[in-house]
Amino acid sequence: xxxxxxxxxxxxxxxxxxxxxxxxxxxxxxxxxxxxxxxxxxxxxxxxxxxxxxxxxxxxxxxxxxxxxxxxxxxxxxxxxxxxxxxxxxxxxxxxxxxxxxxxxxxxxxxxxxxxxxxxxxxxxxxxxxxxxxxxxxxxxxxxxxxxxxxxxxxxxxxxxxxxxxxxxxxxxxxxxxxxxxxxxxxxxxxxxxxxxxxxxxxxxxxxxxxxxxxxxxxxxxxxxxxxxxxxxxxxxxxxxxxxxxxxxxx
Numbered sequence: 001x002x003x004x005x006x007x008x009x010x011x012x013x014x015x016x017x018x019x020x021x022x023x024x025x026x027x028x029x030x031x032x033x034x035x036x037x038x039x040x041x042x043x044x045x046x047x048x049x050x051x052x053x054x055x056x057x058x059x060x061x062x063x064x065x066x067x068x069x070x071x072x073x074x075x076x077x078x079x080x081x082x083x084x085x086x087x088x089x090x091x092x093x094x095x096x097x098x099x100x101x102x103x104x105x106x107x108x109x110x111x112x113x114x115x116x117x118x119x120x121x122x123x124x125x126x127x128x129x130x131x132x133x134x135x136x137x138x139x140x141x142x143x144x145x146x147x148x149x150x151x152x153x154x155x156x157x158x159x160x161x162x163x164x165x166x167x168x169x170x171x172x173x174x175x176x177x178x179x180x181x182x183x184x185x186x187x188x189x190x191x192x193x194x195x196x197x198x199x200x201x202x203x204x205x206x207x208x209x210x211x212x213x214x215x216x217x218x219x220x221x222x223x224x225x226x227x228x229x230x231x232x233x234x235x236x237x238x239x240x241x242x243x244x245x246x247x248x249x250x251x
Contacts, residue, residue: 033104
């Protein structure tokens with residue numbers, strides 16, 4: 001059994017000053033994926049005995065960025081999706097293991113007034129093509145902050161957020177299309193009716209205290225291996241970021 005954790009830390013240095021190492025050790029994952037590390041090379045030294053470390057940094061300072069820590073050394077690791085215009089923001093790391101690929105991804109946010117929605121749509125198509133190519137070779141497990149609440153059950157106030165970044169018809173349709181091409185949302189597969197299960201809360205208006213949240217962090221798994229999924233959960237009890245960690249256990 002492999003235990004995997006994904007966490008958008010919204011600034012790794014900030015969360016290191018709170019509780020990161022303590023939670024990291026308690027969670028004791030085989031593979032630990034981070035998004036929004038907001039680092040450049042050399043800005044942090046992580047002492048993680050027993051783990052191989054892989055980092056992808058954005059060109060822009062203090063922005064985006066991903067990391068992947070794994071106990072088992074991968075066969076191969078690549079950075080980005082092989083499309084130059086999409087690979088400047090440190091958003092993707094792909095680790096190849098004997099039985100599957102594991103990817104950490106930080107999907108672009110469409111931003112206020114949806115000013116980045118057209119870019120996001122291009123990114124989604126390029127991402128789906130990339131994932132599908134991998135999936136032809138061996139099954140894919142990808143995780144991270146996908147910046148979309150897929151269904152109304154995945155967000156506290158669907159009606160008032162209908163035209164906001166992360167809950168537009170366009171973003172939700174792209175995610176549906178990706179799932180329809182051969183993948184499952186592991187949490188929803190196991191917990192089809194679970195409500196109030198969120199992974200992100202605004203820092204405003206005591207949203208987290210009131211659990212006014214969004215489920216925008218996912219483990220997406222190739223349909224080919226969905227029967228191997230043993231558990232998928234959301235660690236709402238863990239603080240330190242505006243996101244909480246999510247977990248996948250797979251055979």
